[in-house]
Amino acid sequence: MKIAAFIGSPRPDGVTDAVVRQVLCGADDKGADSAVFHIGLLHIMGCHACMKCRKTGVCVLDDDMKPLFEELIEADCIILGTPIYFYYMTAQMKAFTDRLFSLIGEGFKSRLGRKKTVFVVTQGADDPDLFSSQIESMKKAWGMAGLDIIETVHVCALENAEGVMEDEELMKRAFMAGQDLCR
Numbered sequence: 001m002k003i004a005a006f007i008g009s010p011r012p013d014g015v016t017d018a019v020v021r022q023v024l025c026g027a028d029d030k031g032a033d034s035a036v037f038h039i040g041l042l043h044i045m046g047c048h049a050c051m052k053c054r055k056t057g058v059c060v061l062d063d064d065m066k067p068l069f070e071e072l073i074e075a076d077c078i079i080l081g082t083p084i085y086f087y088y089m090t091a092q093m094k095a096f097t098d099r100l101f102s103l104i105g106e107g108f109k110s111r112l113g114r115k116k117t118v119f120v121v122t123q124g125a126d127d128p129d130l131f132s133s134q135i136e137s138m139k140k141a142w143g144m145a146g147l148d149i150i151e152t153v154h155v156c157a158l159e160n161a162e163g164v165m166e167d168e169e170l171m172k173r174a175f176m177a178g179q180d181l182c183r
């Protein structure tokens with residue numbers, strides 16, 4: 001079982017990374033072969049709306065997204081992680097998401113097929129309901145591209161990776177989400 005994790009935070013050692021890595025621990029425990037991509041550190045342009053992919057299924061833009069399409073196609077399951085920035089996903093994660101347009105074919109059928117996906121979302125605010133509608137809309141957007149969110153690990157008000165590791169309940173939940181991905 002091959003798992004590809006895409007993290008939209010620009011902080012490679014931040015809260016989102018720590019939680020995603022714990023999800024991967026759960027998956028690795030079930031024998032998964034995993035890879036992590038920090039899209040927050042890559043150069044990924046927004047979609048240019050040239051519409052060439054409507055015919056070819058291939059994005060014409062030549063940037064760091066190119067190898068990620070291969071990773072998305074080859075992976076059996078996916079993990080998506082993003083912090084909330086100004087009430088939505090980070091700009092880097094939004095650029096990645098818009099570029100998934102090239103994977104959506106005739107009749108909105110995804111060229112990826114359907115892939116089980118765990119979603120890790122982190123936020124500074126301590127109210128877990130504050131971004132409910134935004135989180136639902138992110139799930140719908142990824143669902144259009146064939147990424148079906150089977151579980152959301154939602155983390156509020158943790159400042160750093162140490163805070164994640166000290167939170168036993170969260171560590172257990174994230175580990176179980178990784179195990180569920182492999183079932």
Ligand SMILES: Cc1cc2nc3c(=O)[nH]c(=O)nc-3n(C[C@H](O)[C@H](O)[C@H](O)COP(=O)(O)O)c2cc1C
Binds near residue numbers: 014015125
């Ligand atoms: C530019 C920016 C915008 C943010 N906007 C929000 C926000 O709208 N709501 C919120 O609760 N937290 C917000 N945060 C806090 C982050 O979501 C939070 O600290 C998150 O856990 C960071 O994850 P990371 O450590 O993986 O980067 C923002 C942080 C930054 C840097």
